[in-house]
Amino acid sequence: MNQPTNEVQGIRRIIAASSVGTLIEWYDFYIFGSLATVIATQFFPKTNPTAALLSTFATFAAGFIVRPFGALVFGRLGDLIGRKYTFLLTLIIMGSSTFAIGLVPGYETIGFAAPILVLVLRLLQGLALGGEYGGAATYVAEHAPPKRRGFFTSWIQTTATLGLFLSLGIILITRHSLDIDRAKSIAKFNDWGWRIPFLVSIFLVVISVYIRLKMKESPMYAKLKIEGKTSSNPLKESFTHRSNLKMVLLALFGATMGQGVVWYTGQFYAQSFIENICKVDFEQSRTILIWAILFATPFFVFFGGWSDRVGRKWIMMIGMLLAIITYRPLFGQLLSIADVNNKIELPEQKQINTTINPFAHTGNSLRIVSTKHFFSDGMVMTETKTDTAYADLSKTTIKPDIKLSKLISKNDYWMMVAIVFLMIIYVTMVYGPIAAFLVEMFPTKIRYTSMSLPYHIGNGIFGGLTPFIALLLTTIYSTDKLVGLFYPMIVAGVCLLIGVLYLRNKIDSDVND
Amino acid sequence: MNTTKRIAGILWMIAGPTAIYYLIKTALSEISKKPVIDTKIQWAVFVIVFIPIAIGIVIFGYYAITGEYDRLPESSAEITDQ
Numbered sequence: 001m002n003q004p005t006n007e008v009q010g011i012r013r014i015i016a017a018s019s020v021g022t023l024i025e026w027y028d029f030y031i032f033g034s035l036a037t038v039i040a041t042q043f044f045p046k047t048n049p050t051a052a053l054l055s056t057f058a059t060f061a062a063g064f065i066v067r068p069f070g071a072l073v074f075g076r077l078g079d080l081i082g083r084k085y086t087f088l089l090t091l092i093i094m095g096s097s098t099f100a101i102g103l104v105p106g107y108e109t110i111g112f113a114a115p116i117l118v119l120v121l122r123l124l125q126g127l128a129l130g131g132e133y134g135g136a137a138t139y140v141a142e143h144a145p146p147k148r149r150g151f152f153t154s155w156i157q158t159t160a161t162l163g164l165f166l167s168l169g170i171i172l173i174t175r176h177s178l179d180i181d182r183a184k185s186i187a188k189f190n191d192w193g194w195r196i197p198f199l200v201s202i203f204l205v206v207i208s209v210y211i212r213l214k215m216k217e218s219p220m221y222a223k224l225k226i227e228g229k230t231s232s233n234p235l236k237e238s239f240t241h242r243s244n245l246k247m248v249l250l251a252l253f254g255a256t257m258g259q260g261v262v263w264y265t266g267q268f269y270a271q272s273f274i275e276n277i278c279k280v281d282f283e284q285s286r287t288i289l290i291w292a293i294l295f296a297t298p299f300f301v302f303f304g305g306w307s308d309r310v311g312r313k314w315i316m317m318i319g320m321l322l323a324i325i326t327y328r329p330l331f332g333q334l335l336s337i338a339d340v341n342n343k344i345e346l347p348e349q350k351q352i353n354t355t356i357n358p359f360a361h362t363g364n365s366l367r368i369v370s371t372k373h374f375f376s377d378g379m380v381m382t383e384t385k386t387d388t389a390y391a392d393l394s395k396t397t398i399k400p401d402i403k404l405s406k407l408i409s410k411n412d413y414w415m416m417v418a419i420v421f422l423m424i425i426y427v428t429m430v431y432g433p434i435a436a437f438l439v440e441m442f443p444t445k446i447r448y449t450s451m452s453l454p455y456h457i458g459n460g461i462f463g464g465l466t467p468f469i470a471l472l473l474t475t476i477y478s479t480d481k482l483v484g485l486f487y488p489m490i491v492a493g494v495c496l497l498i499g500v501l502y503l504r505n506k507i508d509s510d511v512n513d
Numbered sequence: 514m515n516t517t518k519r520i521a522g523i524l525w526m527i528a529g530p531t532a533i534y535y536l537i538k539t540a541l542s543e544i545s546k547k548p549v550i551d552t553k554i555q556w557a558v559f560v561i562v563f564i565p566i567a568i569g570i571v572i573f574g575y576y577a578i579t580g581e582y583d584r585l586p587e588s589s590a591e592i593t594d595q
Contacts, residue, residue, distance in 0.1 A: 502582045
């Protein structure tokens, strides 16, 4: 009677210890992305082309290219020396890099050393993330009972989303708590307060390292080690042996590639679309995502658990299918909600505020005209036009800078939360069961290496590039604001075809081999 | 079903080079439109990253044509070529 209770308690401890570490790694990784604009002004001044170049490298190289390398480096280590020490190492690398970013002096203080240091630390973050997930998923799966593998590993799956939630939450709280005056608080945050979310990470990491140090090695891996059956060259066995390589390719093209784009479209492109295309206010666009994440997160566990009964394949495939069919109408609805042409303006309430800041010795001035438009449903749109007011009245600025920001009404706000929630439900369908699915595809001795690479190519490259490629498509084909969605729809479509045709729905009852 | 899997393999083998052709074509056209360092890096990253993936899908297609996916392995012993 006591044995199953102890077993359940044991697995809960394992899940908690693994998940907290993975959650912190995701938090560390996301705060850099969420604070990219602030970091750019501190370390990568646009006026300096070399610094701007380093900024581009920091964005692309660390986020996307380095992650699969991390998967190879740490996956190999995990199969050679064990799961426990490897994902302890990734946690320490990630935590110390994040903390160090918070300490690097700005470009104005140490010049080029600043962006170079930040770039190196960001690369280390990418490497560590590449090694973390495979270790955590493998570790939990190798402890879980066969019939509940999907349920237990789905807790690891919640960490990526909760890490984003935590990073957005801590950033917003810090941004508003540095001064009683909101504007002053934001100014302080942009000046030095942005360092706080990075520095906070060290406390979280110390706790997590302490917890992980107390964990034991995975029983399956420990058994292999005692028997002397661990792989001597996991990279070679994973990627040069045809029988395993074919499974790596199937995992990538039949599952993780589609899962990656569905994930990044629902959680990242949706927020970027609401902010940059719909022109919704900075904070509203982020809190919409926070609410949607909060409501949808339990579904990772629901679909993970359900996959233990009905198999992993069809839940993931249906998630992709729903995404492909509904993305255009859903994003179209987001556009329509924020479209002022569908609203009635109250012209009598219009407010115009003009600020003129004279330039020294020229007689010209910087003119900022801020116009507030009010609408009957409660939406307020602020149009800020910045141009030069010339002393010579015959001269005008050819292309003034115009920025729009909409504070949407309560009803529209919750409507957007519901739409993003639905998109994150698709994420939970494709992402909830995938850890168990990947673990079951590969043998214990090369599992860490074999599952990490397709996961990080699918998520880091196919998924991670979604916001960039989608945005790029909207600049190439500027007449259709929804054109960016063709990238995730085509990638998920190909993945769906391959998955339906080639994947098996059978749950592997024995991963102990 | 196995025949469909094998025939579809041809499609995956064609998909790789086709994707790379269009990727390079678009990259060259976009770089010539806006020849600044940011555009060059961005497109260079896309091309460098997606070429190995395209090779991967060609290999996948080849395996599909040769019947490697007609039956998926049931146990780990079938996955390790020793």
